[in-house]
Amino acid sequence: NGVDKGVDFANYFCTYAYLYHQKEMLCDRVRMDAYYNAVFKNKEHFFGKNSFFSLYCAVVCDLSIFYWSWVGLDFSKLAKKTVLDVGTGSGILAIWSAQAGARKVYAVEATKMSDHARELVKANNLEDVVEVIEGTVEDIDLPEKGKYPSHARMWVAPIRSGLGDQKTSDFESSMDDWYRFVDETKTDYGVDMGVLTKPFSEEQRKYYLQTSMWNNLHPNQVIGVPAIIKEIDCLTATVNEVLNVRASFSSSITLDDTRFCGFGGWFDVHFRGSKESPARHEIELTTAPSLDNGTHWGQQVFLVHPPLRVQDSDELVVSFTMTRSKENHRLMEVEFNCDMRSSSGKQIRPFAKKFFIE
Amino acid sequence: NGVDKGVDFANYFCTYAYLYHQKEMLCDRVRMDAYYNAVFKNKEHFFGKNSFFSLYCAVVCDLSIFYWSWVGLDFSKLAKKTVLDVGTGSGILAIWSAQAGARKVYAVEATKMSDHARELVKANNLEDVVEVIEGTVEDIDLPEKGKYPSHARMWVAPIRSGLGDQKTSDFESSMDDWYRFVDETKTDYGVDMGVLTKPFSEEQRKYYLQTSMWNNLHPNQVIGVPAIIKEIDCLTATVNEVLNVRASFSSSITLDDTRFCGFGGWFDVHFRGSKESPARHEIELTTAPSLDNGTHWGQQVFLVHPPLRVQDSDELVVSFTMTRSKENHRLMEVEFNCDMRSSSGKQIRPFAKKFFIE
Ligand SMILES: Nc1ncnc2c1ncn2[C@@H]1O[C@H](CSCC[C@H](N)C(=O)O)[C@@H](O)[C@H]1O
Numbered sequence: 001n002g003v004d005k006g007v008d009f010a011n012y013f014c015t016y017a018y019l020y021h022q023k024e025m026l027c028d029r030v031r032m033d034a035y036y037n038a039v040f041k042n043k044e045h046f047f048g049k050n051s052f053f054s055l056y057c058a059v060v061c062d063l064s065i066f067y068w069s070w071v072g073l074d075f076s077k078l079a080k081k082t083v084l085d086v087g088t089g090s091g092i093l094a095i096w097s098a099q100a101g102a103r104k105v106y107a108v109e110a111t112k113m114s115d116h117a118r119e120l121v122k123a124n125n126l127e128d129v130v131e132v133i134e135g136t137v138e139d140i141d142l143p144e145k146g147k148y149p150s151h152a153r154m155w156v157a158p159i160r161s162g163l164g165d166q167k168t169s170d171f172e173s174s175m176d177d178w179y180r181f182v183d184e185t186k187t188d189y190g191v192d193m194g195v196l197t198k199p200f201s202e203e204q205r206k207y208y209l210q211t212s213m214w215n216n217l218h219p220n221q222v223i224g225v226p227a228i229i230k231e232i233d234c235l236t237a238t239v240n241e242v243l244n245v246r247a248s249f250s251s252s253i254t255l256d257d258t259r260f261c262g263f264g265g266w267f268d269v270h271f272r273g274s275k276e277s278p279a280r281h282e283i284e285l286t287t288a289p290s291l292d293n294g295t296h297w298g299q300q301v302f303l304v305h306p307p308l309r310v311q312d313s314d315e316l317v318v319s320f321t322m323t324r325s326k327e328n329h330r331l332m333e334v335e336f337n338c339d340m341r342s343s344s345g346k347q348i349r350p351f352a353k354k355f356f357i358e
Numbered sequence: 359n360g361v362d363k364g365v366d367f368a369n370y371f372c373t374y375a376y377l378y379h380q381k382e383m384l385c386d387r388v389r390m391d392a393y394y395n396a397v398f399k400n401k402e403h404f405f406g407k408n409s410f411f412s413l414y415c416a417v418v419c420d421l422s423i424f425y426w427s428w429v430g431l432d433f434s435k436l437a438k439k440t441v442l443d444v445g446t447g448s449g450i451l452a453i454w455s456a457q458a459g460a461r462k463v464y465a466v467e468a469t470k471m472s473d474h475a476r477e478l479v480k481a482n483n484l485e486d487v488v489e490v491i492e493g494t495v496e497d498i499d500l501p502e503k504g505k506y507p508s509h510a511r512m513w514v515a516p517i518r519s520g521l522g523d524q525k526t527s528d529f530e531s532s533m534d535d536w537y538r539f540v541d542e543t544k545t546d547y548g549v550d551m552g553v554l555t556k557p558f559s560e561e562q563r564k565y566y567l568q569t570s571m572w573n574n575l576h577p578n579q580v581i582g583v584p585a586i587i588k589e590i591d592c593l594t595a596t597v598n599e600v601l602n603v604r605a606s607f608s609s610s611i612t613l614d615d616t617r618f619c620g621f622g623g624w625f626d627v628h629f630r631g632s633k634e635s636p637a638r639h640e641i642e643l644t645t646a647p648s649l650d651n652g653t654h655w656g657q658q659v660f661l662v663h664p665p666l667r668v669q670d671s672d673e674l675v676v677s678f679t680m681t682r683s684k685e686n687h688r689l690m691e692v693e694f695n696c697d698m699r700s701s702s703g704k705q706i707r708p709f710a711k712k713f714f715i716e
């Protein structure tokens with residue numbers, strides 16, 4: 001891919017080598033229940049000669065707009081009749097698969113967490129079924145092929161939020177501070193820093209106002225109809241399809257006289273098996289704003305500042321693009337091009353906004 | 359060195375590409391005044407045919423035990439009669455050197471901050487004297503050679519601190535939480551995580567209790583005589599000398615009936631020129647605990663827990679080693695082997711403690 005393994009480790013994998021971080025994921029009840037049910041309510045997929053079920057959920061979630069796996073996935077390397085757990089982490093999904101009756105589970109993990117996964121497999125008496133392999137899924141060769149019987153969607157919705165005001169004021173006080181600094185450096189140390197005011201302000205604007213943020217949105221912060229910007233059928237998806245997302249959508253405002261402050265984004269996953277072998281119980285995992293069923297993923301928030309006053313039935317027409325940064329696989333660039341069709345006929349200037357997701 | 363450039367960028371250099379971070383350093387008054395005086399109180403070093411003065415201070419500070427530059431420095435590549443500013447960052451030291459009368463300044467910077475430095479040089483009308491070069495000092499070829507006329511020392515002293523209690527209790531509640539998690543995962547999800555208790559506790563112990571911490575020590579937290587663990591004469595130092603530090607020292611407790619909670623570490627630098635061309639005004643920059651003259655470097659704290667009750671005149675006999683981690687140049691491993699000679703004749707068991715500095 002042009003990007004070095006060591007760099008990917010330093011940027012992304014490193015955190016997954018900590019049990020602390022694995023535990024955080026393992027303590028996300030909504031996530032755990034969805035995965036657990038996907039396996040144990042569909043046990044028949046794990047039995048018999050011709051059954052298969054690939055637990056791709058972990059990586060599918062990471063693949064979503066908001067938690068994108070850095071990897072260039074090869075969708076052809078998957079175990080049929082057996083389970084391939086890509087990115088097994090602590091090994092939990094591999095273990096469940098074995099407990100549900102899988103013939104063989106390949107549990108692939110890029111980091112040293114693989115050692116812990118192997119121990120866990122042994123302690124749960126499943127070493128005959130689960131084979132833990134340290135490596136990235138792109139690099140290893142598996143004896144069997146298979147499919148990913150799940151389906152993922154990425155969502156975007158207009159939101160209201162106080163974060164824009166807060167970040168704008170953070171940005172402004174950072175600039176005030178900068179001007180003081182420029183004055184003092186001239187007076188006390190004889191160097192004129194004025195020429196750096198522009199790049200500093202650009203750097204700070206990017207940091208405070210053009211970086212998407214993790215947030216746990218309250219459902220009533222969603223002020224318009226959520227739109228799907230991407231559907232991924234994991235049985236047929238190609239890598240390129242996921243690396244460049246383009247979507248046009250429109251969303252009607254559903255609240256009267258409120259502030260449009262930007263967009264919230266999230267994903268959901270459906271474990272539904274394949275056409276030939278559908279899941280008996282389709283399981284959904286959603287990371288949408290929710291009072292009681294929030295996940296550790298939360299939502300990503302993209303702030304548009306200053307907010308626009310909007311009315312019920314105003315129509316937001318958006319063209320959206322998302323591409324992955326070449327230098328850092330975990331970094332993505334997102335652009336919203338918006339047009340507002342006011343229900344009262346009032347014209348609002350179209351606007352474009354670019355963001356970076358880390 | 360075996361470690362990839364991209365990895366070093368991801369681990370270390372990345373932050374320096376932000377003006378925000380450069381500004382933090384530029385706002386450290388104690389640091390700035392020391393560098394400023396090192397240049398402007400020794401202007402004669404910058405004039406005339408045979409003058410030279412190498413502004414190595416920035417990197418010397420980074421080289422110190424507590425802010426170690428990741429680089430394998432080649433101490434032979436330095437400009438005589440001219441100034442070499444290794445790691446020029448915003449360009450401030452290069453600009454001062456030129457303002458003080460240097461014939462030529464080579465300002466080397468590894469990150470894209472070099473573009474800003476070049477702009478700053480131009481805006482201050484010094485582009486005829488200062489040449490900004492993007493690259494690491496190991497990679498570039500300079501037309502002239504030179505020396506580093508400064509001197510650095512690393513210090514360690516016994517301290518008292520409440521941080522040990524705090525970190526110990528953080529560690530303990532993290533473990534309580536883990537046990538709850540193990541129970542629940544067994545009950546609710548049918549997987550026994552008990553086998554990971556030991557590695558989790560080791561990971562957490564390392565995080566909470568074996569990682570040195572940045573801290574601004576109050577001078578009265580120092581409870582014994584500070585000891586020098588390393589002197590670096592930058593005129594003659596070799597790379598290997600700085601990569602492996604070994605020292606034996608003893609320190610007398612200077613407070614009666616207090617708690618020995620670990621060690622504090624800091625460094626100082628003296629800009630004193632060379633023997634043939636000594637600085638007219640030697641300038642000291644110290645990062646020792648101080649009420650009024652603290653720096654952004656603060657001190658590094660190495661906690662020993664539980665604390666030991668000590669008395670005035672007790673003697674701490676320590677053998678100290680510090681080596682650099684092979685995988686991550688910014689990571690260092692430090693070991694303290696301690697013996698206590700009690701003034702009352704009471705015996706205290708020798709102990710050893712290992713730490714990681716990030
Ligand atoms: N290309 C790749 N090859 C192998 N492992 C990968 C990978 N990309 C990500 N991973 C691993 O995938 C894991 C994702 S976190 C999910 C862990 C586990 N499946 C669970 O659900 O709890 C991390 O441990 C990460 O190191």
Ligand SMILES: Nc1ncnc2c1ncn2[C@@H]1O[C@H](CSCC[C@H](N)C(=O)O)[C@@H](O)[C@H]1O
Pocket residue numbers: 371374383384416417420427428429444445446447448449450451466467468469471493494495496
């Ligand atoms: N081996 C190397 N080659 C070139 N630049 C280096 C380097 N190691 C560190 N640096 C750079 O050195 C700078 C140290 S910070 C000090 C900046 C400036 N001299 C000042 O005093 O304000 C950083 O900008 C870092 O990117």
